[in-house]
Amino acid sequence: GAVVSQHPSWVICKSGTSVKIECRSLDFQATTMFWYRQFPKQSLMLMATSNEGSKATYEQGVEKDKFLINHASLTLSTLTVTSAHPEDSSFYICSARAPGGSSYEQYFGPGTRLTVT
Amino acid sequence: KQEVTQIPAALSVPEGENLVLNCSFTDSAIYNLQWFRQDPGKGLTSLLLIQSSQREQTSGRLNASLDKSSGRSTLYIAASQPGDSATYLCAVEWRSQGNLIFGKGTKLSVKP
Numbered sequence: 001g002a003v004v005s006q007h008p009s010w011v012i013c014k015s016g017t018s019v020k021i022e023c024r025s026l027d028f029q030a031t032t033m034f035w036y037r038q039f040p041k042q043s044l045m046l047m048a049t050s051n052e053g054s055k056a057t058y059e060q061g062v063e064k065d066k067f068l069i070n071h072a073s074l075t076l077s078t079l080t081v082t083s084a085h086p087e088d089s090s091f092y093i094c095s096a097r098a099p100g101g102s103s104y105e106q107y108f109g110p111g112t113r114l115t116v117t
Numbered sequence: 118k119q120e121v122t123q124i125p126a127a128l129s130v131p132e133g134e135n136l137v138l139n140c141s142f143t144d145s146a147i148y149n150l151q152w153f154r155q156d157p158g159k160g161l162t163s164l165l166l167i168q169s170s171q172r173e174q175t176s177g178r179l180n181a182s183l184d185k186s187s188g189r190s191t192l193y194i195a196a197s198q199p200g201d202s203a204t205y206l207c208a209v210e211w212r213s214q215g216n217l218i219f220g221k222g223t224k225l226s227v228k229p
Contacts, residue, residue, distance in 0.1 A: 006160075034216050043206065043219040044161075093160055095217075106151070106210075106217060110160035 002028050004096050006109035013084055013116055020080045021112045023094030029074035030096035034106070035067075038091040050077045084116045119144050121209050123220035130197055131228050138192040138223045140207030145185045151217065152181050152192050153206040161206065165192070197227045 003026040013019050023033055031052050036044040048069050049057045056069035068080040077096075081088055093111040122141045130136050140150070149168045153161040165174045165181040167190065173182040180193040194201060204224045208217040 043221040044208075044217075046216045046218075049216060091158075095161075105163065105166050107163065108153075108161040113158070 002026075002096070002105075002107040004094065004107045004109040006092075006094060006112050008112060009110060010113040011115070013114070015085055015116055016083055018080055018082045019084055019114060020078055021092055021094075021114075023077045023079070023096070023109050025075045025096040025107075028096075030077075031074060032097050033071060033077040034095045035069065035077075035079050036093045036095065038093060038111075044093060047079075081114065084114070086116045089114055089116045119209070119211050119218055121207055121218050121220040123205075123207050123223050125223060126221065127224040127226070129226040129228065132197060132199060134197050134227075135193070135195050136197055136225070138194070138205050138207075138225070140190040140192070140220055142188050142190075142207075142209045144211065145188050146211065147185060148210045148212055148215065150181075150183055150190050150210070151208045152179075152190075153208060155204045155206055155222070157204075164205075194225075197225075199227045199229045201225060202227050 005024045007022045033050040035047045037047050038044045046059050047062045050069045050071040052071045052074050058064045066082055071077040091111050091113050095106045095108045120143050124139050147169050151166045152164040154164055155161050167174050167183045178195040183190045204222040206222045207220045210217050
């Protein structure tokens with residue numbers, strides 16, 4: 001099956017620093033990747049949609065200047081949390097679409113646990 | 118507003134029981150619906166995907182049904198095992214190539 005990886009799996013950073021999270025589709029090309037955020041005991045909430053070669057589309061309430069998304073190739077999207085604050089501590093998960101048949105299933109990465117101190 | 122609701126929020130059953138998890142969604146014009154499993158602190162594992170034209174999908178001990186007209190889906194787990202303990206998430210895609218909207222999940226605990 002399709003595999004999506006994320007790196008790092010967990011990161012601790014100090015308040016005010018920036019953190020980059022990578023999302024890779026390992027065995028398929030993904031023109032679209034999605035970034036989700038999950039706070040403790042909450043469900044996943046979409047942050048932005050990342051399209052290869054174009055600007056990301058952000059959901060309402062998500063600051064595009066704070067959460068920088070780059071989708072420079074068909075297998076890699078990156079999310080950079082700039083000037084991180086403790087309230088940004090969360091579980092960040094990416095997903096990528098794998099074309100197949102008449103329906104497009106989404107495959108999820110293992111997630112990145114971000115802790116801002 | 119497109120929303121996904123899952124009940125119950127938590128469920129505890131003894132090993133061997135058959136069980137049903139419920140998912141409801143607003144707006145019946147869905148593209149597809151997926152059930153996922155999430156273990157604590159981990160990512161998502163896709164269990165079953167039901168396209169809007171389908172009524173059910175089966176994989177091993179799992180069976181998912183879809184009733185678009187009533188805005189409901191159920192995940193049936195047969196002969197539950199302790200290894201089935203996890204949070205089960207229902208997610209709906211309302212347009213092709215679109216994102217998924219998730220329910221809050223049902224936390225399942227299967228006691229040996």
